[in-house]
Amino acid sequence: MTRLISTDPATGDVVWEGDASSLGEVERAAVMARRAFPDWADRPRQFRIDALKRYQAALKARAPEIAEAISRETGKALWETTAELAAMQGKVDISIRAYDERTGERETPTGFGRAVLRHRPHGVAAVLGPFNFPGHLPNGHIVPALLAGDTVVFKPSEEAPLTGQLMMECLREAGLPEGVVNVVQGGREVGQALLSQDIDALMFTGSGAAGAHFKRQFAENPHVILALELGGNNPLVVWDAKDAEAVAGIVAMSAFVTTGQRCSCARRLIVEAGPKGDAVIEAVAAIMDRLSYAPWNSTPEPFGGPLISARAAAQAREALQARIDMGARVIRDTGPVDGLSDAFVKPALIDVTDVAVPDEEIFAPFLSVQRVPLFDEAIAAANRTKYGLSAGLVSDDPAKWDRFITRIRAGVVNFNRPTTGAAGDMPFGGLGASGNHRPSAYYAADYCAYPVASFEAGEVRNIEGEMKGLRA
Numbered sequence: 001m002t003r004l005i006s007t008d009p010a011t012g013d014v015v016w017e018g019d020a021s022s023l024g025e026v027e028r029a030a031v032m033a034r035r036a037f038p039d040w041a042d043r044p045r046q047f048r049i050d051a052l053k054r055y056q057a058a059l060k061a062r063a064p065e066i067a068e069a070i071s072r073e074t075g076k077a078l079w080e081t082t083a084e085l086a087a088m089q090g091k092v093d094i095s096i097r098a099y100d101e102r103t104g105e106r107e108t109p110t111g112f113g114r115a116v117l118r119h120r121p122h123g124v125a126a127v128l129g130p131f132n133f134p135g136h137l138p139n140g141h142i143v144p145a146l147l148a149g150d151t152v153v154f155k156p157s158e159e160a161p162l163t164g165q166l167m168m169e170c171l172r173e174a175g176l177p178e179g180v181v182n183v184v185q186g187g188r189e190v191g192q193a194l195l196s197q198d199i200d201a202l203m204f205t206g207s208g209a210a211g212a213h214f215k216r217q218f219a220e221n222p223h224v225i226l227a228l229e230l231g232g233n234n235p236l237v238v239w240d241a242k243d244a245e246a247v248a249g250i251v252a253m254s255a256f257v258t259t260g261q262r263c264s265c266a267r268r269l270i271v272e273a274g275p276k277g278d279a280v281i282e283a284v285a286a287i288m289d290r291l292s293y294a295p296w297n298s299t300p301e302p303f304g305g306p307l308i309s310a311r312a313a314a315q316a317r318e319a320l321q322a323r324i325d326m327g328a329r330v331i332r333d334t335g336p337v338d339g340l341s342d343a344f345v346k347p348a349l350i351d352v353t354d355v356a357v358p359d360e361e362i363f364a365p366f367l368s369v370q371r372v373p374l375f376d377e378a379i380a381a382a383n384r385t386k387y388g389l390s391a392g393l394v395s396d397d398p399a400k401w402d403r404f405i406t407r408i409r410a411g412v413v414n415f416n417r418p419t420t421g422a423a424g425d426m427p428f429g430g431l432g433a434s435g436n437h438r439p440s441a442y443y444a445a446d447y448c449a450y451p452v453a454s455f456e457a458g459e460v461r462n463i464e465g466e467m468k469g470l471r472a
Contacts (some may be wrong), residue, residue: 004185006161009075009306009343010295016073016162020186023193026153029182030197033124033151036179041121041149048147049096054174055143056092059085066166070135071296073160075305075343076258078296081135087424088139094424094442095144102445103148113457119449121149122225123200128191130205131308132261132363134160135167140440141203141227142167142181148448150201151180155194158187159308201447205229205263205440208361208387208433215436227438227447229263229429231361232389234419235382236266237404238280239375240397247394248283251367253418254392256291256347259304260365263434264390264412266419267361270378273353273371281349281369285332288347293337306343307364313345316364320348323368327355334366359385375400379407388431392419411439 002020007013021029040048059066067081074081103119125145129138134157142152156164168183184190195202195217202214202224211230218224236254241247254266269284271277294302307313320334328350337344347365357368372378382391391410393401401415411430412422422428422441429439438447464470 002186002189004158004161004187006073006159008072008295009309010341012341013072015069016165018161018185020158021184021190026184026190026193027197029153029184030124030194030199032179033153033182034198036177037121037123037149037151040146040151040177040180043149045147048149051174051176052092052095052143052147055171055176056089058170058173059089062166062170063089066135066163066170069162069166070160071305073162074131074134074308075296077302077305079301080258081296084133084136087136090424091136091139091143095147095445097425098144098442098445099147102443103449103451110455112461113455116454116456118452118454119148120452121145121449123150124198125150125152125201125203125448126194126197126199127152127154128194128202128204128206129154129156129160129164131157131159132258132263133205134163137205137229138164139167140444141205142171144444145201145203145448146176146180148445150448151182153182153184153194153197153199155184155186155191158185158190161185199224201225201227203227203447207231207363211436212433225438225447225450226436227440227444228436229440230387230389230434231263231363232387232410232430232434233267233359233361233385234264234387234390234392234410235268235270235385236392236394236419237270237378237382238277238394239272239378239400240276240395241280242396244279244283245287247280248287250392250394250416250418251280251284252287252291254420255367256288256304256365257418257420259293259307259345260347261307261363262420263361264420264422265365266390266392267366267368268382269367269369270381271369271371272375272378273373277371281331281351284367285349288332288349291347293344293346294340304365306341307345308343310342312363313343316345316362316366319360319362320350320364320366323350323352323355323357326357328352328357328368331369334364359387361387375403379404383407383409386432387434389434390414390419390422390430392417411435 428441
């Protein structure tokens with residue numbers, strides 16, 4: 001039996017310890033979900049809504065406890081995890097509205113009878129959770145799936161098993177029938193074991209590389225619907241913005257919030273070559289020097305915490321150094337945060353103008369600057385990526401936004417706001433290596449159920465009059 005241990009990356013303290021699920025336990029979870037599916041799918045929609053409302057109430061009652069658990073497991077500041085719990089609660093009401101708008105049932109009268117549109121659940125959904133938002137992101141799959149009538153087997157991130165356990169406790173407190181929601185704990189082996197079971201959907205949030213692996217794995221299983229919310233090498237273009245200090249705040253929230261561990265974080269800053277661009281870069285470097293990083297329960301509250309682990313920090317530093325070795329010029333270097341664990345890293349800013357660096361996401365607070373002479377070249381540079389999750393423009397010129405929004409290729413595109421900002425009542429997802437054209441958030445309803453279109457008449461009627469070429 002493999003032992004699973006979760007630690008606080010800021011201190012190394014053990015947060016949770018338990019056995020990873022065995023192959024037999026994974027199989028039983030999938031079997032229980034399959035057995036529970038017909039009854040759950042056939043329950044009245046209001047029954048499922050009532051159950052999820054009870055789950056919402058359980059989350060609210062235990063919000064301080066769960067927020068602290070997420071902070072301890074991920075190192076995120078408590079202000080962030082408190083907001084995460086609020087988003088998890090809000091997801092229930094948002095998903096109910098989305099189900100009615102995006103799916104649900106509707107009918108249209110016809111000459112004889114009616115045309116009816118219904119939506120039916122897929123069946124058993126495997127949900128693989130990430131570590132950066134270990135509550136909010138899997139919750140964004142689980143809630144709409146349950147509302148649609150799917151049953152769920154949830155594998156939390158191995159970095160945040162306690163968060164997953166607490167979520168399951170809240171779902172059980174809600175009184176869901178046995179087998180409707182099941183949790184398995186463990187790492188990659190457990191996840192792969194889950195995906196080898198009889199499932200109807202995979203709902204995953206994580207890296208582009210993992211998403212590409214799942215696309216290949218299920219290429220010959222088109223009956224398994226894939227909802228892949230992946231990473232990005234996201235651009236932020238700054239052009240004709242007079243207040244450099246105001247710009248710097250938007251850049252900092254785009255690139256460095258959650259210590260760079262958001263898939264929507266800006267990784268590339270594209271500015272005008274010359275004095276205007278120089279002023280932006282200087283202002284960004286200045287605000288970077290003011291960002292505080294400390295353990296989640298520090299007073300005053302820090303801007304950010306550690307990366308998820310010392311190993312992740314070491315890998316991020318290696319990736320940054322590789323770019324420097326390629327010729328990138330250091331504006332602000334990374335390094336350890338004095339007196340804290342090796343999981344902490346300082347935000348970094350490098351200039352990669354005319355340097356061919358890899359089109360890859362570094363999941364850390366590292367930002368690359370590229371200088372270009374013309375705005376159209378800035379848009380072209382922004383689109384020069386295999387990813388397409390988020391992008392942003394900061395400018396005082398609305399005409400530039402009009403051009404940017406029609407030419408940029410990304411699923412979340414913001415104007416004078418951080419790239420990390422996204423509304424819960426809108427879709428969230430990207431193109432290319434950032435997803436598979438099945439955005440989450442408000443559009444999660446789309447991949448949790450499939451449409452069934454029907455012509456219906458209330459009686460049997462002779463339709464010979466509609467038939468051409470019928471002999472008398």
